[in-house]
Amino acid sequence: MKYTSTAFLPLLLASALLYSCSSNPYASTNRAHKKQLKTYAKQLRTVPAIEPETSSLQLGDQWVGTTNFSMRRPNFVVIHHTAQNSTDHTLKTFTMPKTQVSAHYVIGRDGKVYHMLNDNLRAWHGGNSRWGNNTDLNSSSIGIELDNNGAEPFEEAQIKSLLDVLAMLKETYNIPAENFIGHSDIAPVRKVDPNETFPWKRLAAHGFGLWYDEGVVAQFLQPAAPITVLDSTASQPVLILQPLDSVSTIPPHFNPKEALRIIGYDTRDLPAAIRAFKLHFIQDEVNMVLTEKDKIILYNLYQKYL
Ligand SMILES: [Zn+2]
Incomplete structure (x- = not known):
């Protein structure tokens, strides 16, 4: 049977109606999000950014804006567990201004991905943290929160979705393998997420993070191998243990x-x-x-x- 575009029309109309009628509980916080974007867009459009009248710098004779630029790009990915009991709980937490916390992505136990912030903007997920000499991970990283109460294993659907998100980020921003890290890595005194069941080895096998050989x-754990040698002073071969060369x-x-x-x-x-x-x-x-x-x-x- 051949379907025509008109055959689909009632179905499309019905689904469009359903979508428009379903109320989004985040409609008002989405409006707040857009309003904040406008504020930042206005800030970006302000040129020159340094006003000659108020600056103490010795500025050039005129403002010259370069024609060659783009948005800054993230170069790290920081993985978290939410330590909460549901994705809904976390979505609420990240849309309440008083909490002052957020992430670019939240991934549910069912594998559903919520992209809460444009990758080029700065989410508030790292807190007081440090990795190498980088003391502002929020400015250079993407934050990913996995719905998990902190003491349970991660769901397979969730890890599969995470791997998809990581692959997309790695390809889009050319992020080095060693720059896929956890919150506990960058804040060892304060944080223990993601928990000890998180499959870092599996991620490393996909090129997200490094792993040891x-x-x-x-080889180190192998027991000393028994070998037989001929002791020159003995008439019979003597069994000795080969020492482990840990030095x-x-x-x-x-x-x-x-x-x-x-x-x-x-x-x-x-x-x-x-x-x-x-x-x-x-x-x-x-x-x-x-x-x-x-x-x-x-x-x-x-x-x-x-
Ligand atoms: Zn965290």
Whole structure:
């Protein structure tokens, strides 16, 4: 059977009517959003931005605006869990001015994506944070909130949607793999999100974040291999244990604090930085102590950031 465009017409009209009749509970906050955009647009249109009459700078004889420019682009992605019980709760939180918090994207447990702010604008999700020498992550990052109460695993539909969003962002803004990080990474003293069930290894396999070489760690964990040698003083072959060569795995000058700092962690509170590192990379044992195995992982990983 051949469908004609007129056959679809009643269906289209019905769905259009349904859409227009469904009341959007966020209609008034959407209006507030647009009003705020107008204010910023007006600010951007104001030229020259520095008024010669009020400036103490020694300005040129006339204003000259370059013809070559574009919008600033995000270069980091910071992933969060909401620590709330529903997407609706978070959407409400991010549309109440008094909360002073927001994110570019909220992703529900069902995988639905809410894009709450243009990527070129600054959301308020990082708070007081630091990564390397970057002390204003909000200005350079996209914030993604995952609906999760903070103590539960993430839903598969949610992670699939997250991977789609990350792929889109990485391609659009050419964001380096190592710049996909978590809130706990940039605020180790204050934050523990996303929680220890977050699949960082899976993300890294898709090019979002870095991961260590698991073979190197497995080698370290391998028990000393028994080998048989012929002792020159003995008449019979003697079984000895091959010593584990851990000294050659981590050089003696290796400094874990410096390594954490090179990766990006704020190490002014070293135990907090260690906990944040383990929350991301050693999720089966999140604490403030670096074991020998943890040091192997850290040593292997930090070399990828050099
Ligand atoms: Zn957060």
